[in-house]
Every structure is written in structure tokens, then in C-alpha cells.
Amino acid sequence: MSVNVTTAWKPLSRAQMAVRVAADIPDAWYVNLGIGIPTLVADHVPAEREVIFHSENGVVGMGPAPEPGRVDPWLINAGKQHITLRTGGSYVHHADSFAMIRGGHLDLCVLGAFQVAENGDIANWATSDNDTAPAVGGAMDLCVGVKRLWVVMEHTTKAGESRLVRKCSYPLTALGVVKRVYTNLAVLDVTSAGFEVAEMVPGLTLQDLQNVTDAPLKLAS
Amino acid sequence: MINRIVQTMADAMAGIGDGSTVLVGGFGAVGQPSALIDGLIEHGAKDLTIVSNNPGVGRVGLARLLELGRVRKIVCSFPRSSDPVVFEQLYREGKIELEIVPQGTMAERMRAAGAGIPAFFTATSVGTKLAMGKEIREFDGRTYVMEKALPGDVALVEAWQADRWGNLTYRASGRNFNPVMAMASKLTIVQSQHIVELGELDPEKIVTPGMFVDRVLHVPYGDPKPS
Numbered sequence: 206m207s208v209n210v211t212t213a214w215k216p217l218s219r220a221q222m223a224v225r226v227a228a229d230i231p232d233a234w235y236v237n238l239g240i241g242i243p244t245l246v247a248d249h250v251p252a253e254r255e256v257i258f259h260s261e262n263g264v265v266g267m268g269p270a271p272e273p274g275r276v277d278p279w280l281i282n283a284g285k286q287h288i289t290l291r292t293g294g295s296y297v298h299h300a301d302s303f304a305m306i307r308g309g310h311l312d313l314c315v316l317g318a319f320q321v322a323e324n325g326d327i328a329n330w331a332t333s334d335n336d337t338a339p340a341v342g343g344a345m346d347l348c349v350g351v352k353r354l355w356v357v358m359e360h361t362t363k364a365g366e367s368r369l370v371r372k373c374s375y376p377l378t379a380l381g382v383v384k385r386v387y388t389n390l391a392v393l394d395v396t397s398a399g400f401e402v403a404e405m406v407p408g409l410t411l412q413d414l415q416n417v418t419d420a421p422l423k424l425a426s
Numbered sequence: 427m428i429n430r431i432v433q434t435m436a437d438a439m440a441g442i443g444d445g446s447t448v449l450v451g452g453f454g455a456v457g458q459p460s461a462l463i464d465g466l467i468e469h470g471a472k473d474l475t476i477v478s479n480n481p482g483v484g485r486v487g488l489a490r491l492l493e494l495g496r497v498r499k500i501v502c503s504f505p506r507s508s509d510p511v512v513f514e515q516l517y518r519e520g521k522i523e524l525e526i527v528p529q530g531t532m533a534e535r536m537r538a539a540g541a542g543i544p545a546f547f548t549a550t551s552v553g554t555k556l557a558m559g560k561e562i563r564e565f566d567g568r569t570y571v572m573e574k575a576l577p578g579d580v581a582l583v584e585a586w587q588a589d590r591w592g593n594l595t596y597r598a599s600g601r602n603f604n605p606v607m608a609m610a611s612k613l614t615i616v617q618s619q620h621i622v623e624l625g626e627l628d629p630e631k632i633v634t635p636g637m638f639v640d641r642v643l644h645v646p647y648g649d650p651k652p653s
Contacts, residue, residue, distance in 0.1 A: 261530075262599050263601050278651075280599050285454040290598075296596075298533075299603045303533050307549070338506065338513070339505075341528050342529050378554065379552070379554070380552065
């Protein structure tokens with residue numbers, strides 16, 4: 206990133222990004238979280254806010270990780286980590302779990318991504334067309350099936366390349382589906398006119414942000 | 427009298443032919459019919475097509491079946507499990523065919539097979555390389571891709587409880603693909619942690635009715651290992 210480290214602003218940490226996403230999830234939504242930073246979001250939704258987390262392997266009402274010594278070996282999430290079931294939770298089989306996803310019954314999915322394009326295209330499952338064995342999992346189902354798709358990701362790659370692009374160069378997961386992007390620098394809405402910046406970390410200017418972003422940006426009116 | 431309970435692994439595996447399509451339940455290790463996979467290895471059928479969400483871990487179970495060269499093709503959504511050494515090597519050497527299917531499409535293709543539906547349309551994968559070569563149609567202004575049913579010759583299923591009719595319950599997230607695979611196959615073979623008397627299962631809690639089950643073997647396998 207071509208950024209002067211002496212500037213006044215600081216990018217968000219992964220945990221801070223998760224906190225920021227969690228703040229926008231209202232009571233009573235059904236939500237699926239992808240692996241990586243999205244998984245952290247659940248830890249920042251207060252228990253009194255009844256957000257119901259769905260796991261693609263058939264768990265509705267996923268709770269936090271179990272305390273040591275209280276692991277149920279039969280209860281895992283999509284990332285194959287041990288979880289708990291909150292009061293009121295239920296189990297379904299895979300076809301029903303994906304009917305929930307594909308049938309538009311989930312209010313929100315939060316995924317990580319390699320790239321998001323200004324028209325809402327997302328690339329998050331393979332990094333090149335000759336990837337040895339690409340693994341898609343449930344990403345394509347989630348992208349097209351849920352009521353709204355948000356992406357949380359670092360604004361640039363480690364090499365400093367923008368992840369917010371005019372057109373995805375990596376293999377696509379779905380076309381025109383991303384509604385909102387949370388990065389370590391900004392919150393951006395995907396509109397018919399491209400990316401609109403809704404929020405930036407304190408001290409960052411639109412020009413600073415544009416300097417590290419491939420796609421053209423404008424401030425939300 | 428209906429009695430779907432078999433006493434030996436050999437009876438459970440009897441008749442599985444070379445070239446069969448075998449649907450294997452489980453999501454990671456949870457709900458995976460590990461004993462039946464070992465039984466299939468012992469049975470010796472080859473030139474198999476395996477349908478399973480993951481291609482096996484380490485060098486045991488499914489990975490062992492692959493390593494022995496018994497599998498021609500694998501259909502899965504996520505070939506990157508925690509330790510897919512055997513699969514990756516065979517794939518790199520061109521010794522196994524891979525069909526990547528989005529997870530929901532995979533589940534629905536089997537559900538469709540079980541429900542007598544030869545094909546269906548879904549928005550999943552539209553505009554991606556997984557839709558290449560498939561029929562595309564518009565319904566009410568949205569674009570969909572046609573996916574065909576995915577029937578099995580054989581399903582290997584893990585249940586929590588079973589009775590002699592083959593009625594099944596599952597445990598927590600061990601349910602996963604097992605019920606749809608049971609309904610999608612000509613021959614459904616179950617390993618069950620517990621066998622109970624007919625009438626002991628609460629009818630409200632039976633997830634897979636015995637209609638979808640052919641053979642049940644009692645395998646008190648214990649808890650799934652973390653994967």
C-alpha cells in the first residue's frame with residue numbers, strides 16, 4: 206500500500222472490522238457467516254439481540270464456541286469447528302439447509318472475498334483459472350440465494366493491490382450480488398453508479414482512499 | 427416381516443458392483459459412515475464414482491479408498507479438507523476425475539433424484555465457470571442454470587438410531603447429507619450407533635423413514651474424531 210505510515214489514520218484490525226459489521230445487524234435477522242473475518246462477527250453481536258446464525262451444514266441457531274471440557278463432538282459449523290446450539294436452535298438436513306439459503310429465507314450473508322467489482326460481482330472461491338483443485342463449498346449458493354450479501358475484507362492485498370476493482374480478474378462466484386463492502390479503511394455501498402463511500406476511518410480522505418482503490422469512488426450524498 | 431438389519435459387514439456390502447456411483451454421507455468426520463467406507467475397501471469394488479462433500483483426510487477411510495485406485499471420479503463441493511494429501515496427489519497426476527459442484531446444488535441434485543425430478547433450474551453458478559456448457563433459461567426476468575439429478579447406485583449413511591424397518595434418527599449436525607443420500611440411491615446401507623425395537627422411535631422424530639433404507643448394520647462407532 207502506497208501509504209505514508211506517519212499519517213493520522215489507522216486501518217481497522219480484523220476484530221474491529223467484525224465489530225463494525227456486527228453493529229449493522231439488527232435484532233431478529235437470520236444470518237449466515239462465511240469463514241475468516243465473517244466468523245468473528247458473531248462474537249460481537251450482544252446475546253440480547255436475537256440474531257439467529259445459520260450454518261450451512263444444518264444448524265439453525267448456532268451459539269458461540271463451547272467452553273473447554275464441554276465440547277459436543279457431533280456439533281460443528283461450516284468451518285468444522287466445534288460450536289454450541291443456542292436455546293431455540295434446530296437441526297436440518299443439507300437439502301433443507303440450502304433451501305433456506307437458495308430460497309431467500311436468510312436476511313443476510315457476510316462473506317470474505319478476493320475481489321468485489323463496482324457492479325457487485327464477487328470473486329471469492331478460486332484465485333486463478335488453473336487452481337489445482339478449486340473448492341467452492343456453499344459460496345455460490347449463498348451469493349445468489351440470500352436477501353442481502355455483504356463482504357468484509359482487507360481493502361488491498363498484502364502486495365498493495367486493490368480488492369475493489371472495476372472488473373474482477375479472478376474466477377467469479379456470482380454476478381452483481383454484493384450490496385455493501387466493509388474494509389479495514391471504509392464502508393462502501395454498491396450502487397447502480399458504482400461504489401459509494403459511506404464511512405472512512407478517522408483522518409482518511411476520499412483522495413487517500415482512491416489512491417489505494419482501482420474502482421472509482423464517490424462519497425455518498 | 428420386514429427386517430433390514432444385517433449381521434455382518436459382508437452382508438451389508440453384498441452386491442456393490444464395479445462402476446457404481448456411491449453417495450457417502452458426512453460433513454467432515456461428523457455423520458460420516460466410517461465403518462461402511464472401510465467395509466467398501468474390504469469388499470473391493472472398483473471404478474467407483476464417489477459423491478461426498480469432502481474427499482477424505484490423511485490416508486484412512488475415503489482417502490484410503492482413493493489411494494487404492496478404486497475411485498475413477500469424485501463429485502464434491504470442497505476438495506480442500508484439512509489434510510487432503512491423497513486426493514491432491516491423484517488430482518495432480520491426472521489419475522482422478524473431479525466434478526466440483528456448489529454444495530447446495532449437490533444436495534438438491536440428490537434430493538431431486540430421490541423425488542423423481544430429472545433436472546431443475548437454479549440461480550447458483552450463473553455467470554461462473556461452473557455453469558459452462560449447461561442449459562440457461564430465464565424465468566420472470568432472472569437467469570437460471572439447469573442442473574441434473576444426481577442418483578446413486580449405493581448410499582452409505584450414518585445414523586444415530588435405527589429399528590428393523592430402517593427408520594432412522596440422526597445426532598445433531600451428523601444429519602447433514604445423510605437423509606438426502608438415503609432417498610437418492612437404489613441401495614441404501616446404514617451404519618447405526620444404536621439399534622432399537624420397532625416402536626421405540628418417536629414417530630415425530632424419525633427423520634428418514636425405512637422406505638428409503640435397505641440395510642442397517644449396528645456399528646457403535648462412538649464420537650466422530652475432529653477433522
